[in-house]
Amino acid sequence: MADLSINVRVEHEDFVLSINEKISLTGITGIFGHSGSGKSTLLKVIAGLDKHVQGKLAINDLPAADALLDSEAKIFVAAQQRNIGLVFQNSRLFPHLTVEENLRYGQKRRNNTSVNKPLDFAEIVVLTKLDNLLSKSVAQLSGGEQQRVALARALLAEPRLLLLDEPLSALDDKNKSLMLTLLAKVQKQLNLPMLYVSHSLAEIQQLANNLLVLSSGKVTHYGDIHQVIHLLTTNNEILHQTSLSLTVQEHLVEYGLTSLVLGDQQILMPLNQQIESDANTNTNVRCIIAASDISVTLHEPSESSIVNHLQGTITKFEPCKSQVLLTVNCSGQDFFVNITAWSAKRLSLIVDQKVFIQFKANSVRTLR
Amino acid sequence: MNSTHPDMLALITTLKMAGITTVILMLIGTPLAWFLAKMKSRGKVFIEALVALPLVLPPTVLGFYLLLLFSPQYLPGQIWQETTGQQLAFSFSAIVIGSVLYSLPFVVQPLQKAFEQLGDDLLEAAAMLGASAFDRFFTIVLPITKASFITAASLGFAHTVGEFGVVLMIGGNIPGETRVLSIALFDHVEAFDYAQAHVISISLVISSLVLLSLIYLLNRPNKSRPKSSKPAISKSVISKRHN
Incomplete structure (x- = not known):
């Protein structure tokens, strides 16, 4: 079973992130923490978007181990070569392209070395309910639609791991609920491991099977979602x-x-x-x-x-x-x-x- | 006017100089603007000031120092002469180099502003979809900041056409080589040939007006376009033209 081994240290001006943890890449792992806990920084490190990082990062899919970062061996795999997807809080769609062109952007550049047969474009479009929007310009989309395009675009690049950075925070309750259902469905259908960062435990509780809790740049808990929430409750760290x-x-x-x-x-x-x-x-x-x-x-x-x-x-x-x-x-x-x-x-x-x-x-x- | 008319020759020299200068400017100015837009260290302001220097300096000052550097007594001029066998000062190459330096801010500033406005968000998104740096430049940066590229090239071209001081200092007045329109005009005025001076002047006024109108038309705020694709142009750059 694949896992992500993280042993990294990031030092910013007034903040240190220091993580040594092995995350199992199955289902959805929630990463919870208050703002400033370092959860977004951790995601950027895994994505390859934060270059000021020391230590090691590797995806182990035994028997193979794929190093993404090893600062001692001077290994830094660039973000575009990691084959990791990222759905941002703000959907970051390309304004000069239509919805379909946005979706094709990732598909054209996908890593073809995987043995699985490529994802069917139409299947993803139907799954994310974008069939009626393909020819639209992204400026015409609502917030919920934009986030669905961002998700579909990331999926079509066929990453081996999908990172989600507060993907629901800009959405209203109705769209939040739709997106949660969609994410659960996508995870099940594509069997794609996901890391889901949020400051909302309620969101994570809906989706994740494992939960990693960060506080001041350190991991305080990691394990089964219900057990960790149980633990947080008994430790008076969250509302009971x-x-x-x-x-x-x-x-x-x-x-x-x-x-x-x-x-x-x-x-x-x-x-x-x-x-x-x-x-x-x-x-x-x-x-x-x-x-x-x-x-x-x-x-x-x-x-x-x-x-x-x-x-x-x-x-x-x-x-x-x-x-x-x-x-x-x-x-x-x-x-x-x-x-x-x-x-x-x-x-x-x-x-x-x-x-x-x-x-x-x-x-x-x-x-x- | 036929092609042997000295003013026609000056026009051809001018267009050739401005064309070559614009190509070189885009090739140098784009990476320089990118570097400045992404640079965070304190050295940035110094490089920005250096690039903007031709905006405030009398062209003759730049021309004077370039004339010295281009002469065979100084190392750059010497190296040029040894490698090409020709003197650099008072040559076509000299006025192209001078024009590149002199028009640099007109290309770098709009591009830098456009790159700063574009930010990193879309580039990070593209990287996460597997796009390399070159790929990102041609599929994200260039299409979104296209209008700023056209603005930069047009301003660089127009400003080079309108150049006088630098060319006079380092190019002299050699027909077919360094005699450009602005210098031909100066000659006509000195010779009291006002009729011919009018022909050149009015053509320059009209063609410049047309070109600038096109630039402003291109940069008109368009509400249907997303914010990031709005080209960056600073009006101060245009109004600070010297020549």
Whole structure:
């Protein structure tokens, strides 16, 4: 299995990026960090656009290892020879070319050494829903359309790795959701490894299977997306939340709800058009439930408007000022629950106690 | 006027000088403008000042120093004479070299501005799609800044046609070699041949006006065109013409 080994150091005036990590090139790896954490710099280093870098960078596809950078051996492979794609925050389309000419630009220059058969132009155009826009000038496109052209253009150059630098940040919510669905679909269909940089954990949570967290130019966490979000929550580094990846059971269209499977229990969330219309490709739903949206009861509520109640066991009890962060395990999944210390005392909650957690369908959030 | 008329000969010499100068200017000016647009060190202002010097210096000052350098007593003139067997001063080559230096800012400044406006974004995008530096220049830079290239070439050409001081100092007045229109005009005035002076003057005024109008037409802000393709031209460059 291919991986990207990074051992680099970048020194700018008031900022140092120092990374030593091996990233598995499967699926989508999210790179999360606040502004100034060095996530965009890291992406530029991998792309070959930042030349003031020391160290080593290589793509290992065993048994072959392809060095992109080795400052000791004076190896620096230029950006155009790395066969790595990059979708920028601002789509950076060529203003003097039509949509089709923009798409062909990368296709003409693609690296033909790959053994795979070339991508079908028409297939990518249909996939990215650009069939009606091909003859347009790029100035006529909306923000969402521009970003789709940028994605298709990068795909047609047939990179072995696609980098995405905050590709949704200039889009409105509707286009964000469309683009997220598209990216997930593209990844699945082309089996193209991607590194997705964002300051929005919610975005990354929708797509990535692995998560790399950067802070002040250093890697603080790297691993499975749900586990890392779990870790960030317990470390109080982000708002307490439970990150889930669940299978769709059925769409209850008349009630506007979708039911998801969790072991032998079920979770109801608001019905989502995207998920429903893409039934075949979206049997899995990524969602987040904020810890403050979940409450605890000792007995199963039978006469409540709150639709979700799950049986579980308290596995962790962490007091924090006037609040308590509970970890409740329901059918093998840990849920984070924030309650007041007063409630915890009133219900005399302790570790290993059997409880019910409850939350509204609306508190199950997804960006789709 | 037939081709043996001295003024016709001066016109041909002028066009030949301006044409060759423009070609050389584009070849030298483009990489120099690119280098200046991308340069970040403090030395940049010095090189910019050096390039802009002909805008403020009396042409005779430049001509005077070039005359010295081109003469066989000085190394450049000496090397030229040894390699070509001919004296550099008072030759066609001398006025072409002088014109290149004298018209350099008219080519470098619009190009530099265009390259600065273009920025790195599109070039990085092209590199990520596999385009080499040369490829990027011909498929991205040149088409987007095309209008600035036309402006630079036209200004370089027009300014060279209108040159007087430098040519007079280093070229003298040799028919068919260094006698250009502006000098022919000077001759007519000295000889009180105002009729012929008018012919040259009015033709220069009209042709310059037509050429400049075309440049301004080309540079007219066009709202349908994206921002980055707007050519850069500084009006100050045009208004600072000396001759």
